[in-house]
Amino acid sequence: xxRFRAAPLRAAAIVAAVFxxxxxxxxxxxxxxxxxxxxxxxxxRVALDGPFAHIVLFGPITSGGIGNAALSALPFAALILAxxxxxxxxxxxxxxxxxxxxxxxxxxxxxxxxxxxxxxALAQSVSRMRRAAxxxxxxxxxxxxxxxxxxxxxxxxxxxxxMEARGFAASARPDADPARPVALADATLDQGEGWxxxxxxxxxxxxxxxxxxxxxxxxxxxxxxxxxxxxxxxEGGRQRGRIEIGGLERREFPPRETxxxxxxxxQQVRLSFVAETVRDEIGFCLTTQGxxxxxxxxxxxxxxxELDIARLLERPVTALSAGEATLVAIxxxxxxxxxxxxxDEPLAELDDSARLRVCxxxxxxxxxxxxxxxxxxxxxxxxxxxxxxxxxxxxxxxxAASGPPEPAPDELAPTGITAALxxxxxxxxxxxxxxxxxLEVRHGDTIAVREASLALLRGEVVAIEGAxxxxxxxxxxxxxxPDAAGRVSIDGVDVATLSAKERRGAITLVPERFDDxxxxxxxxxxxxxxxRTNRPPVSTADTFLRLLGRPRPAAAIDELLLRHxxxxxxxxxxxxAIAIQLAPSPAVxxxDEPxxxxxxxxxxxxxxxxxxxxxxxxxxxxxxxDRAFAGRFASRELRIDRGVxxxxxxxxxx
Amino acid sequence: MTVTGLLPDRRGLGTTVxxxxxxxxxxxxxCWPLVxxxxxxxxxxxxPFVAFAVLPAVIAVVLAVLDRQMHSAKxxxxxxxxxxxxxxIRIAGAxxxxxxxxxxxxxxxxxxxxxxxxxxxxxxxxxxxxVLWGGFGPWTPFQMFACAWIAAGAGLLPVISPRAATxxxxxxxxxxxxxxxxxxxxxxxxxxxxLMNLWFWPFAVGTSTGISYDGTAPIGENLASFxxxxxxxxxxTWDTVRAVTTVIGIVAIGPAVLSALRxxxxxxxxxxxxxxx
Numbered sequence: 046x047x048r049f050r051a052a053p054l055r056a057a058a059i060v061a062a063v064f065x066x067x068x069x070x071x072x073x074x075x076x077x078x079x080x081x082x083x084x085x086x087x088x089x090r091v092a093l094d095g096p097f098a099h100i101v102l103f104g105p106i107t108s109g110g111i112g113n114a115a116l117s118a119l120p121f122a123a124l125i126l127a128x129x130x131x132x133x134x135x136x137x138x139x140x141x142x143x144x145x146x147x148x149x150x151x152x153x154x155x156x157x158x159x160x161x162x163x164x165x166a167l168a169q170s171v172s173r174m175r176r177a178a179x180x181x182x183x184x185x186x187x188x189x190x191x192x193x194x195x196x197x198x199x200x201x202x203x204x205x206x207x208m209e210a211r212g213f214a215a216s217a218r219p220d221a222d223p224a225r226p227v228a229l230a231d232a233t234l235d236q237g238e239g240w241x242x243x244x245x246x247x248x249x250x251x252x253x254x255x256x257x258x259x260x261x262x263x264x265x266x267x268x269x270x271x272x273x274x275x276x277x278x279x280e281g282g283r284q285r286g287r288i289e290i291g292g293l294e295r296r297e298f299p300p301r302e303t304x305x306x307x308x309x310x311x312q313q314v315r316l317s318f319v320a321e322t323v324r325d326e327i328g329f330c331l332t333t334q335g336x337x338x339x340x341x342x343x344x345x346x347x348x349x350x351e352l353d354i355a356r357l358l359e360r361p362v363t364a365l366s367a368g369e370a371t372l373v374a375i376x377x378x379x380x381x382x383x384x385x386x387x388x389d390e391p392l393a394e395l396d397d398s399a400r401l402r403v404c405x406x407x408x409x410x411x412x413x414x415x416x417x418x419x420x421x422x423x424x425x426x427x428x429x430x431x432x433x434x435x436x437x438x439x440x441x442x443x444x445a446a447s448g449p450p451e452p453a454p455d456e457l458a459p460t461g462i463t464a465a466l467x468x469x470x471x472x473x474x475x476x477x478x479x480x481x482x483x484l485e486v487r488h489g490d491t492i493a494v495r496e497a498s499l500a501l502l503r504g505e506v507v508a509i510e511g512a513x514x515x516x517x518x519x520x521x522x523x524x525x526x527p528d529a530a531g532r533v534s535i536d537g538v539d540v541a542t543l544s545a546k547e548r549r550g551a552i553t554l555v556p557e558r559f560d561d562x563x564x565x566x567x568x569x570x571x572x573x574x575x576x577r578t579n580r581p582p583v584s585t586a587d588t589f590l591r592l593l594g595r596p597r598p599a600a601a602i603d604e605l606l607l608r609h610x611x612x613x614x615x616x617x618x619x620x621x622a623i624a625i626q627l628a629p630s631p632a633v634x635x636x637d638e639p640x641x642x643x644x645x646x647x648x649x650x651x652x653x654x655x656x657x658x659x660x661x662x663x664x665x666x667x668x669x670x671d672r673a674f675a676g677r678f679a680s681r682e683l684r685i686d687r688g689v690x691x692x693x694x695x696x697x698x699x
Numbered sequence: 700m701t702v703t704g705l706l707p708d709r710r711g712l713g714t715t716v717x718x719x720x721x722x723x724x725x726x727x728x729x730c731w732p733l734v735x736x737x738x739x740x741x742x743x744x745x746x747p748f749v750a751f752a753v754l755p756a757v758i759a760v761v762l763a764v765l766d767r768q769m770h771s772a773k774x775x776x777x778x779x780x781x782x783x784x785x786x787x788i789r790i791a792g793a794x795x796x797x798x799x800x801x802x803x804x805x806x807x808x809x810x811x812x813x814x815x816x817x818x819x820x821x822x823x824x825x826x827x828x829x830v831l832w833g834g835f836g837p838w839t840p841f842q843m844f845a846c847a848w849i850a851a852g853a854g855l856l857p858v859i860s861p862r863a864a865t866x867x868x869x870x871x872x873x874x875x876x877x878x879x880x881x882x883x884x885x886x887x888x889x890x891x892x893x894l895m896n897l898w899f900w901p902f903a904v905g906t907s908t909g910i911s912y913d914g915t916a917p918i919g920e921n922l923a924s925f926x927x928x929x930x931x932x933x934x935x936t937w938d939t940v941r942a943v944t945t946v947i948g949i950v951a952i953g954p955a956v957l958s959a960l961r962x963x964x965x966x967x968x969x970x971x972x973x974x975x976x
Contacts (some may be wrong), residue, residue, distance in 0.1 A: 152766045152775050153766055153778075153819075153823065154779075155774045155775050155779070156778040156779030156782065157782075157783075157827070158778070158779070159775065159776045159779040159780060160779035160783030160827075163779075163780050163783065164783065188952070191952055191955040191956060191959065194784070194956060195957060197780060197784065198777070198780060198959060198960070198963050201776050201777070201778055201780035202773060202777070202963060204776070205772050205773060205775065205776030205779075206772070206773075209772040219793060247785050272934055278771065278772065279771065279773045280773070281771065281773070281964065299772070300772075301772070317901075566954055566955045566958040566959070569866070603865065603866050604864075607869055609958055611962065612962065621925060641868065
């Protein structure tokens, strides 16, 4: 509980100093600067009139007056410092964690724990949103207010769900039967607004690995949440029929009370991290049980050793790669030795090697430690040979399947649109639309991109492939906002010499977290905002609808435009982000990881949208770790490996 | 858990009664200068002390009652993070007298999540900011109640739903709602100033001025004195600034914040689950 951190003390000292200075400034401005001592400055008195007649501004300033003002601020400044010392010495979070399991205002203390843990996210989201605003060409702090607010709420809810699922503030721990991890009897999940899922009867055995497949939004996550209890007790969903977890009726027991029995790995693992270091993160679920520190330490080491991540234990959770973060989240769920492990889309953000590692770990957990593992996933290839059972959600029903569902036929066949484009790209030879020479990106001492050189032709879709951390995002970021002259030129103009507005007319970037680009509360508002800033020849709403492809009736368009941007499906959201970044009519569009986490339909939607963008006479460059997606939609492929860009292996052979 | 748990509606009713009774008691404490004029002279001297002692006790009871209602971890999380944001706003604005931007958040959150949530949020926001900023004092319980009422009141305003499912109708309903909240914000700003002046007025002015509190004077005379005091102290200045900032804030960020909060969808505080055994 006691430790020393310098940061809070430093912050408190700064705040205290600012407080003393501002008190002096107030005194000077509001006519309180006099009071014995030497006369420093004789300002004229300015009296206000009307209702403010009793206020006099300025007046003479003396050393005694300033001294008095500073002295009067000292008691309060000392109080600020005292809070800083307390914060530096006491891990308030752990204090709250202990305090919120008993006492009459448990809920209120829990609320404060979550608020406390959310605070660092606020600063993070401010810097993220500033970057997004710059990419989008939005200015002023007012535009950031609402997105930052939304991010903070999102983080707080993810954090609360994660803490709940890991037993935070549990007042009881009922015994569950590990021989019957999951038993569903004619259960129905219902979340209002017409959404429901019939699960029918289902029993899962210990030591088995089950994969739940289905399109995005079909209810895979809700099914997992219904097993962890988050659906009923956190999201406010309604359950009919029986859902028994370890023989306990789910409706009657909140997630925190079964935390030792059910392990949960959330879809966005980074949002769900509770602690500062990997060690504390993995040990959190044991901490909530009030175990002895030495015992917790031993169990954390053991779990980390089993997953081969012991070298990460001292790292801050913010310094993990996507693959490491997933493994840490799995370790954090496993430390309590759950009989049931629920994992939501663990592979979505991972590259090939990380995927294999996560699959192998989950395989071992299921088949060597007798844990019942349930995984929601729309990628099926990786689980072949590992999964013991498959479940598919189709048309609001959960169906037992004998194997992975057949991929939709259009996932494999090349689309006509790509072929047409390839021929067009070939027919416009000559000088490139964009050329990059000797681009280098450094993050501190490490070189993220080394001497990159490439050219983009009008009308082509170029993929740049590479593993997580290969330098893809750094490369795209440096292309969109180059910081050195002479590196990136578009249509013969050096991008570094352009103003922000002109640059957006040459090249724009859809970042990896494309949701960050959304600043409004409706799709229509979002499009209107883009139109107002950029005055494009075609309205952004029309561009968006065109990217979505399928024609729809006017009423459906109305309904679509009225929705909140974040309530669209992932594929639709990405199309909206692309439409927004097309508003300045850039010659080159950059898209970072367009296929990440998308199901087959959405991948197709986005892929075709990218092809359509290139078809309108621009060049598209997208980064991905997904070879299949690149092979299908790109007319040319590049590779990046440890910051070095090369032509892809396939192309080198040709 | 027990037999009362079988009747979630009745338990919800119980909370409402407890909240209403607590609020009535608190209002009496706010109005002690007016109430005290009606009691015998000996009791008059005790009145301010009674008022100061009653409020913390009422707060403790009300918090304990509401705490048991917070079944959902999500509502708990929202409460915590909004209270923290509110406290942050309040502390950030502490140097700028009268610009109480925290009202904007309280009104919008009370509107989105309902009166009970708003009530707790108002109390917690003041408590958190006072503890963090060291602004804890005899005025804190009064501020807690006043802010709780403001947030809860926004939750009690009528629901405005669009007449048709067209874009124009939805837009009109949203504009109407924001207009209603802005008007409420103006009323709340002045009401807050009046309430906070009322209990403090006898201490602020002291004795032997034209507008001093006189326990022996008829209630009408005291009210007139109070009106003059309030007018010159805050109604024309701080309260007006507060009303203007609240309206600007609600109009500027209200629609976005409301929809952000509504997307988070706090589950009802009453249990949606069946009771255990």
